[in-house]
Amino acid sequence: MIVTIDGPAGAGKSTVARGLAARLGYLFLDTGAMYRAATYAVMQSGDLKEQKSRIMVTNGIQIDVQGNTVLINGNDVSSLIRTAEVTRNIHFLADDPLVRSRLVKRQRAIARGQNVVTEGRDQGTVAFPDAEFKIFLTASPEERARRRHTERSALGEEITIDEILASQNIRDKQDETRTVGALQKAADALEVVTDGMTIENVIALLEKIVLKK
């Protein structure tokens, strides 16, 4: 069975998808991490602004996602792909239809024959349109920014909620307006708005719904 979880940045998708996968005993697939890894690889050995270079680098690497660990050609890049610089540059790769089709192929190959909870922007619409269960996880922009602020302050970062909200608005716009793989609720997805809910509440709710199906 394939469960897809799509939604905007900061909706808690990764934590929820990871928790739900653990509860169900399913594989967890973080597709944002794959876009991050491809972006990092092009930053290291290519030119983000050149499509030829983006494709050459992306075609020449093997990306593996094993739980929280992300590998490029077997090398652990899990923390290297979480920098603000990578986040800022992702749109070069995420807006490229050829990169997207390559990564979608890889996502399908990883999921083949497995029970999976997969998380991203286009999982229920493009990557797995026939998934048995689709969730669109969202929260208000202010709530998402507040959550990110709590997380980042806990890591000792000095940043205001307004600064987070401003960069979140830019990412939302980029995610919603890309011509291929834009963030969109699949017609048959269940929308879950998580304002005021704890992550634990959300995971428990989704587990109940999936198991009932």
Ligand code: DC
């Ligand atoms: O979930 P995340 O923040 O790690 O994702 C990083 C970026 O990757 C996000 O801004 C949009 C892009 N992305 C995408 O275009 N398609 C996906 N399936 C997953 C992520």
